[in-house]
Every structure is written in structure tokens, then in C-alpha cells.
Amino acid sequence: MPIDPAAFRTAWPQVVRSLAVTTRSLDSGEEYAAEAFARAAAQPDGAIDDLVGWCVQVGRRTWLDAVRHQAVFARLQPQIARSEVAAVDVPTEPGAPGGALDDRLALLFVACDDALAPGAQLVLAMRVVCGLTIRQIAAHLGIAEATAAARLTRAKTALARARGEFAVPDGAARDARLPVVLACVAGLFTVGQRDVLEPVDATQDPARDALTLAEALVAEYPDDPEVLGLRAVCRLGLARRPGRVRDGVALTLDEVDRSAWDQRLLSAGLDDATAAITGGASTAGAHTGNPGRFTLEAAISGVHAAARDAADTDWNRLAQLYDALLHVWPSPATRVARLVVLGRLALRANSGDGGGDGVGDARNPGPIERELEELVADGPPYAARDASLALADLARQTGRTDEAAARYRELLDVIPAGPLREFCRRHAG
Structure with a gap:
């Protein structure tokens, strides 16, 4: 069947x-x-x-x-030598899972046990609960596939040794594990947006799965700014996905058909982003005074979603938000995205379009390209790929067509078949 x-x-x-x-x-x-x-x-x-x-x-x-x-x-x-054998005692089965916690969410909280190392938590949760392959997990975390597989095996063994019986954690333990759970759901969404620009089968769409988990998290934590921020990121990302591909080729930000965006999902995502930002502002004073990673990512997505077109985007505001994000989440992905924004500001400044206010010497793209080159050389594979794309795009937009074509040709060897590879092929000739 x-x-x-x-x-x-x-x-x-x-x-x-x-x-x-x-x-x-x-x-x-x-x-x-x-x-x-x-x-x-x-x-x-x-x-x-x-x-x-x-x-x-x-x-x-x-x-x-x-x-x-x-x-x-x-x-x-x-x-073995005796002829009589006593009856076998079969353990009774425990009762059904208690509580109304979503099943996938319950498993996520189990996998994100603080008895495991952070890397092991992510691998276990993303494999067992999120259903990502070892290859996808390794690529997302920037580690070798063998390393990811070994972490998975060790995580299962360590969890059984540390906790013994399987049990869904209670409210206080769930609260402590929430940051790792959020990171897992965000990772699932990132893989979906990176690998599946144009999903053919809705049942094989990690980004949609991430939104489902984010919605379940909001049901459990309706007033948490970071949880609302994560759902905002998922909603806004999915709302903006239509119009990113034409005839099987990925489009640049300037070419995207914004009229194809899902307006219902866009409006819901902007509402979430607003709630996350205002909620974070109302509670931040009692803590660090700084918004968290997903609140800032929601604000960034909101800036893109609210713009009528690429030229109308508030790139200065994006640069400020990425500076703040880099402070709370200094990942290679954040560095690349921030440099892409600074590259946009440099191009606007050089065209006399008034860009670059408050972001230093935006008219000189040299330092931007040098930092991108460093990420290509030393960053994890996903960041190196994105940095290479950013360098190719900068070369294309500044008229260095031969250099851009050469960079796009190199990317054909590392980007899997799909719309993004066809984009590189189109510009490599």
C-alpha cells in the first residue's frame, strides 16, 4: 500500500x-x-x-x-539445564502521552536536552524530528557529513544514558530548552529557503514544515517576542517566495515579481514582526536592553516586505539592523548578509543615489569585497557559497562582466541543480 x-x-x-x-x-x-x-x-x-x-x-x-x-x-x-521455566513477566505499557503539546514539538523539546552538547542537540533534533538528511544537516552546520553522522549516534547514546526513560519535559525544562528549539526550527526554514526555491511537492517543503512548528510554538508561547519573531520570519519568507523564479531560473532582488507575493501571509507576518518588536521593547529593559536574534531577523524581513521595490528598500536601516544582529548572533551567514547590504549601499553611493548615510565609507566597495573573499577562503561551505554569489553579483553590477562570468562558472560546481544554478549558468556565458 x-x-x-x-x-x-x-x-x-x-x-x-x-x-x-x-x-x-x-x-x-x-x-x-x-x-x-x-x-x-x-x-x-x-x-x-x-x-x-x-x-x-x-x-x-x-x-x-x-x-x-x-x-x-x-x-x-x-x-539451561532445568526442565521447568517460570512464566515470563511482560512489563506493562505506560499510558498515552499526556498534555496537548504538538507531537513534533514534544519530540523537539526531548531532542534539545541540555544534557547534550549544543551541536549534538541540533543534529539529533534536525534529523529525528525535522526529517532533514545528514547531508542537509552537515551543510547547514558547516561540518562534514561523517561528523554529523557521528554526532547523531553519540547524541542518541548520551540521551539514553543521561535520562534513561523517554519523557517529554515539563514547562520549566521546556523554557530552558526553548532557545535551541527555536534554532532548530530556524535551521529547518533556512534549509527550505536555500534548497527549495520552487518546491514541486508541498509535502517535501522544509520551509512550510518550519512554519507549522513555529505556529505550534506560538500556541505554547503566545507572548514571547523571539517566538513571534521566528513565526514572522517564516511567514514573511514564504510570502515573498512566489515570484522568485521565472522559467526555472532564480531572479535577482531587482527582478522579483512582487505582485505575486502572498498578501495574506505578508500581512500576518508583518503583524507578527510588529508584535515581536513592540513586545521585545516592553520587556528588554528588565534584561539586556537588546532585542534577540529572531526579533531582529523579523525586523529585517519586515523592511524587505514593506518596500515597493528594491530601490525603495531602506538599505541604511537594514545595515543598522544587521549590525545589531551581528552583535547578538555573530554567524557567518549574518556577516555575508550584512556585506550584501553594504554592497548595495556602495553601489547607490557611487551612482549618486544618496546611499550610505551612517555606514562609514560606503563609496568604497574594496573592503566589502576583501571581507567576502575572506569568507570564501575560510568560512563554512554555505557561507563561502553565499559570499561567492555576493562577489559575482557585485562584479556584474559594477560592469566587470568577465570577472562576474568567471565567478558564476565556478559556482556551477558547488550549487546543486535548481533555479539558483540556472541563474549562475545564465550569467556565466
């Missing part, structure tokens, strides 16, 4: 969570869920009415069979 991809993506976290509670192990829950879905796929069409219930039942029976087998073996082994 072929399993519909959408039904699988909905059922998987529910089955894993239920079986993890039953087996008292996230690793075992995942193992028996996979076995149950494999058996479901082998059933004739129409044989299963309730995929979740069927897989949970089959997974539990498979686990109980294994427990009985192990119990019998353990009891027989020291008494």
Missing part, C-alpha cells in the same frame, strides 16, 4: 512519540516506528483506515515481542 507523503509526515511524529513513551527510549521509538511504517507499506490497498493507530499498535506489538524474547532468553540462560 503506497503511503501518501503528506499522511506520512503527519503520522510519523505521532507514532514516534507514542512508541518512545512505550519503550521509554527515543531511539527505540524511532526504530519501531520505522518497522511499523515498513509493514504498513506492505499491506494491500484499503487495508488500513487509521495509519497512526495501526502503526502504533504494530510498533507496540513488535516491541513486546522483542521484550518477551529477551526476557525468556535472560531467564533460560542461567537455567
Whole structure:
């Protein structure tokens, strides 16, 4: 029986969570869920009415069979010469998961256990819960695939050793793990926006999955500025995705068809961004006085979403926001994005368009290009790729056509097939 991809993506976290509670192990829950879905796929069409219930039942029976087998073996082994064997005690199954926490969100909070190293938390959560491949996780984190695979194995072992039985954390523990959960959801969204500019199958869209998780987080933390900021980033990013591709080729910011943007999602995202910014402002005084990463990212997305076109974009405001973001989240991705904004200001200043106010010597793009070159040479692969794209675009926009073409040709070797690669191919000739 072929399993519909959408039904699988909905059922998987529910089955894993239920079986993890039953087996008292996230690793075992995942193992028996996979076995149950494999058996479901082998059933004739129409044989299963309730995929979740069927897989949970089959997974539990498979686990109980294994427990009985192990119990019998353990009891027989020291008494192998005796003819009588006592009855086997089968452990009772714990009750169903409690609370109304979304199943995928519950698994995220389990995976983001503070007993694990931060890198291990991210790999475990992004693989088991978010469903990203090892290749995607490695690319997002800027590490080798073998390193990501090893972290995943160690994380499962360390989690079982540190916590023993599987259990969804309570409110206080969830609050402590929230920053890592937010980072995981943001990573899922970034992978979706980076790798799937034009998704063919809505069930294979990491960015949409990230929005679903962000909405579940807002249901749990309706007044948290960072949670609202993350949902704003997801909503605004998805609202602006239509119009980014034409005839299979990615478009530049100046070419994007803004009339194709999803206005309903755009309005909802701007509302979230406003709530995050105002909410953050009302609570910041009691803490650091600085907005958090996702509040700033929401503000940045809001500036882009509110502009009528690329020329109307408030690039000076974006430069200020990226400076603030770099202070609270100094990642290579932030550095590249900030340099792209400074490159825009340099081009505007040199064209006499009045850009560059308050951002230093914006008329001289040399330092910008040198810093981008440093990221190409020393940054993680994703940042090196984005920095190379930024350098190629700067060369193209300043009339250095041969240099731009050469850079785009080099990018053809590192960008996978898709609209962005076709963009590079179009400008490499």
C-alpha cells in the first residue's frame, strides 16, 4: 500500500512519540516506528483506515515481542539445564502521552536536552524530528557529513544514558530548552529557503514544515517576542517566495515579481514582526536592553516586505539592523548578509543615489569585497557559497562582466541543480 507523503509526515511524529513513551527510549521509538511504517507499506490497498493507530499498535506489538524474547532468553540462560521455566513477566505499557503539546514539538523539546552538547542537540533534533538528511544537516552546520553522522549516534547514546526513560519535559525544562528549539526550527526554514526555491511537492517543503512548528510554538508561547519573531520570519519568507523564479531560473532582488507575493501571509507576518518588536521593547529593559536574534531577523524581513521595490528598500536601516544582529548572533551567514547590504549601499553611493548615510565609507566597495573573499577562503561551505554569489553579483553590477562570468562558472560546481544554478549558468556565458 503506497503511503501518501503528506499522511506520512503527519503520522510519523505521532507514532514516534507514542512508541518512545512505550519503550521509554527515543531511539527505540524511532526504530519501531520505522518497522511499523515498513509493514504498513506492505499491506494491500484499503487495508488500513487509521495509519497512526495501526502503526502504533504494530510498533507496540513488535516491541513486546522483542521484550518477551529477551526476557525468556535472560531467564533460560542461567537455567539451561532445568526442565521447568517460570512464566515470563511482560512489563506493562505506560499510558498515552499526556498534555496537548504538538507531537513534533514534544519530540523537539526531548531532542534539545541540555544534557547534550549544543551541536549534538541540533543534529539529533534536525534529523529525528525535522526529517532533514545528514547531508542537509552537515551543510547547514558547516561540518562534514561523517561528523554529523557521528554526532547523531553519540547524541542518541548520551540521551539514553543521561535520562534513561523517554519523557517529554515539563514547562520549566521546556523554557530552558526553548532557545535551541527555536534554532532548530530556524535551521529547518533556512534549509527550505536555500534548497527549495520552487518546491514541486508541498509535502517535501522544509520551509512550510518550519512554519507549522513555529505556529505550534506560538500556541505554547503566545507572548514571547523571539517566538513571534521566528513565526514572522517564516511567514514573511514564504510570502515573498512566489515570484522568485521565472522559467526555472532564480531572479535577482531587482527582478522579483512582487505582485505575486502572498498578501495574506505578508500581512500576518508583518503583524507578527510588529508584535515581536513592540513586545521585545516592553520587556528588554528588565534584561539586556537588546532585542534577540529572531526579533531582529523579523525586523529585517519586515523592511524587505514593506518596500515597493528594491530601490525603495531602506538599505541604511537594514545595515543598522544587521549590525545589531551581528552583535547578538555573530554567524557567518549574518556577516555575508550584512556585506550584501553594504554592497548595495556602495553601489547607490557611487551612482549618486544618496546611499550610505551612517555606514562609514560606503563609496568604497574594496573592503566589502576583501571581507567576502575572506569568507570564501575560510568560512563554512554555505557561507563561502553565499559570499561567492555576493562577489559575482557585485562584479556584474559594477560592469566587470568577465570577472562576474568567471565567478558564476565556478559556482556551477558547488550549487546543486535548481533555479539558483540556472541563474549562475545564465550569467556565466
